[in-house]
Amino acid sequence: MSTSRFQDVHARLRSDIIFGRLAPGQRLKLDDLQAVYGASIPTLRELLNRLASEGLVAAEAQKGFAVAPISPANLRELAGLRKLIELHALEQSFRNGDVEWESDVLAAHYRLSRVEEQLLAGEAADRTEWKRYDFGFHQALIGACRSEELLMLHRAVFDKYLRYQMIFLTFRGRIAADEHRALKDAALAHDFDRARAILETHIDGGVEHALRAQGQGAGPEPG
Secondary structure, three states, X not given: XXXXXXXXXXXXXXXXXXXXXXXXXXXOOHHXXXXXXXXXXXXXXXXXXXXXXXXXXXXXXXXXXXXXXXXXXXXXXXXXXXXXXXXXXXXXHHHHOOHHHHXXXXXXXXXXHHHHHHHHOOOOOOHHHHHHHHHHHHHXXXXXXXXXHHHHHHXXXXXXXXXXXXXXXXXXXXXXXXXXXXXXXXXXXXXXXXHHHHHHHHHHHHHHHHHHHOOOOOOOOOO
């Protein structure tokens, strides 16, 4: 299999896990995957081992592969990691951001806000598109951090966090939309202290809302 074909199948499998098309705990049978993705069994094994190293697949001796399970504790852990990484990147980005960065933030927020307004109005909206724009906005905010390693690390954690959001499919309505708008305004003002407070509230609120929606209980966020 060519490198580009390998990367394409990896991206499809990864996307299907993150966006919930392959459910948590679902057994990943190689024959079934071969029929869907058109890759050889050895290639699929290599892909699944790579996804296991990313924390999206569980590999068990004698049992094969399964989509990684989910839990409230894991969601809270991911939220804590996301805050740690995103806040560090945000501080660097606010310090370095120029007019092009500000334009990127404005454009990303515009795309996200259009979908949020559709959801608030009760109109049909593509939930996958909504979360892509959500990620795009948060990546735009940290886009001037000047560290590719930091951006890649943020994406890896955000994708795992995003999987929970897609599985729970919860929308906090006007609260979340207002927080995004406030983050955009803080970015344009290069006001990191304000943005930090908003982002911490934004992430904590999203976690607790998701857990309440699933009846999991909403204990205190770990420090």
